[in-house]
Amino acid sequence: MSTIALQRLTKVFGDLTAVKAVDLDVAAGEVVCLLGPSGCGKTTTLRMIAGLEQETDGDIRIGGNRVNGQTPAQRNVAMVFQFYALYPTLTVEENLAYPLHADGLSTTEIAARVRTVSTTLHLDTVLQQRPGQLAEGEKQRVAVGRAIVRDPNCFLFDEPLSRLDVQLRERMRGQIKEVLAGLNKATVIVTHDQLEALTMADRIAVMRQGVIEQCASPHDIFAKPANLFVAGFIGTPQMNLLPAVLVGADDCGVRGEASAAIRFRVGDGTARLAVDPAVGRLAPESSVTLGVRPRGLELVSEPQEDSLPARIDLIEPMGAETLLHLVDGKLEFRIVVDRRSGARVGERVNLRFRPGQTHVFDASERRVAS
C-alpha cells in the first residue's frame, strides 16, 4: 500500500526548530497539501519524507515501513521540484528515462515506459529537445513525467505550479489532478498558494512555525478554522477578525441546537449574534475575537440587533464583486458586495452579521465550537 505516516517528526537546524513533532497520515490515493507562509517548515517536512533532509527526531513510514536513515533512492519516492530540476545536459527523452536506469530495466522496457508517459503528457514532439529549449509549461510536464515514469511508493510536489502564469496554472492543476487520480498513491504537495491547496487537496494541513495548526478537508478548513491563524490565513479577502467582549447569552435567543444568540460588545457598539451554542459556556466579560468572512457580512439600511454602524473608507472593485473597506472607530471591516451595490466612499452604513457565519475565538485563539 502506498501510504505515508509521520510520527512526531522533528527537525532542528542549530537554534531553530523548523519542524516540531508533526503527525500526519496520508492514505493511498489521497492528496494532502502542506500549506503555510514561507519559513513554516512545509518544505523541510517534504524534504524529510523524500530523504533529502535528515530528521532530528520522530519516525517516517512509507507504505508501512520505517524509512528513517534510508537514502532517497531506497525510499523509492518520486518528487517534482519547484524549479523542475530537469537535467540540463540531457534531452527530454533522457530526462524521462533517467530514473528508470537506476531500476535496472531493459532498454525496450525503458523506451516503452517513456513513450507511455510522453503520450499521456503530450511531450512526443519535444522528446529530442533539451530543457533549455522548452517553454515553462513543457518543463513542468517533463518534471511530472519524470516522477510518474517509474512506479514510486508515493509522490511529493514542491510548489509545483508557482512558476507558471495564471492560465497555465489552472490547466496544469487539472492535468496533475487527473494524472494523480489514476495512480492511487499517497501524495504530498507543498504550496503557499491557498487556491492551489483548496483545489487540489483531499486534505489540507495548515502549518505555522513548524507545527500543523489544522489538518482537514478544504471545506472544513474554510468553514471551520480551528484557530485564529488558520482563520486569517485561509480565504481571500481575509476574514474579519474583531476584538470583542462577551456580554452574555439571551435566554430567549436560543434557536435550537445549531446556534445561540449571544450579545457581544464590539468597539463602541453591541451586537446580538447567532453563534455556536458552545460560546454560551464562556464566562461573561471574557475577551474573544469574532471572525466573520467578508461574504458573511451584508449592508442593511436600518440598524438591527445583529448589526454594527460603520463608514465606507475604500472601494476595491474585483470584477463580479466589490470589496469595501469600512471603519468604525478603531475597528476595520472588509465586506464583499455585489458590484452593482452603488456604495460610495464616506457613506455611513449598517453592517449585519449573517446568522451562523460568525466564529468566536477564545483568549487562547482557539475556535469555540461544540
Added chain:
Amino acid sequence: MAARVVSRDVRQARPGWAALATVVSLIYFFPVFWIILTAFKTYNDALAVPPQWLFTPTLDNFFSVFSRAMTYQGAAVDTGFDLFFFNSIFIAMTSVAIALVIGTAAAYGFSRYPLKGNDTYLFIILTTRMLPPIVVIIPIFIMFREVGLSGTYVGVILLYTAFNLPFTIWMMKSFFDELSREVEDAARMDGSSEVKVFFKVCLPQVIPGLAATAVFGLILTWNEYLFALLLTGVETRTVPVAMGQTIGGAIGVRWGLLAAIETLFLIPVVAVTFLLQNQLLRGVTFGTVKR
C-alpha cells in the same frame, strides 16, 4: 553565435566606438603581425633599415627551428627546438590535466561538502599564489635538487600542477556553486549515488567551465619562464627558456629564427582558444546570465 549578433548591433549603433576599438586592436596586434612578418624574412631582410615591407618570403627560419642554424663562423649548430616544443606541450598538457582532475574534485568538495573553516582553507590555497615566484624559487630549487627532481619531467610537472591548482580550485568551485542544487536532489530521488550525481549530473554541466579553466592553465603554463629557467634541465627545457638562450651564444642574434620560434609558439594558444571559443564564451559568462 549570439555574441556575434550582439557585436553587429553595437557596430551599427555606435560607429565611433567601433572605429576606436578597431584602431586599438590594430595597435595591439601590430607587434604580433611584425613578428610573423619577420619570421618569413632572410637574415639580411630582417636587419634592413628602414624596415622592408616588401620582400621575398622564405621558410628557411622555420626549417632552422627544427634542424640546424648557421653560426657566425658558418658552422651548423643543432637548435633542438623539436625537443623543446615537445617538452612545452607535454609539460603544459600533463600538468593542466592533473590539476584539472585534482582541482575539480577538490572544488566539488569545497562547494558541496563544506568543512568547518571552509573559507579559511580556500584562502590558504589562494595564498600559495600570492608570493612572487622569485621569492619561493630558491627554496624550491634547493628542495628539488635534494630529492633529485631538478631537471626532470616529474619535477617540473609536479611544480606546474601545484602552480595551476589554486585557480583551478577557485574557478571550478565558482562553477559548481552556480549549479542548481535541486537538480542534484532530483538525481538522488531518481536513484543516483553520490558518485553518479557528480559524474552524470554535475560534471556535464560544468564542461564550459572546465574548458575555460583548462585554457587559462595552458596559457599560464605555456608562457611560464622563471620556474622553467631554474628547474628544467637540458633534456626537459621548455620553449620560453630555450628561446632566451638562443639569443647570443654560438648562433648570435638571428631575428628571423627567433621570430619563427615565436610564431610557432603562438600557434597552440591561438588554436586552443579558437577551438574552444564557444565553450570559453559560455565559461566566461557563466552565471552572469540568468538561467
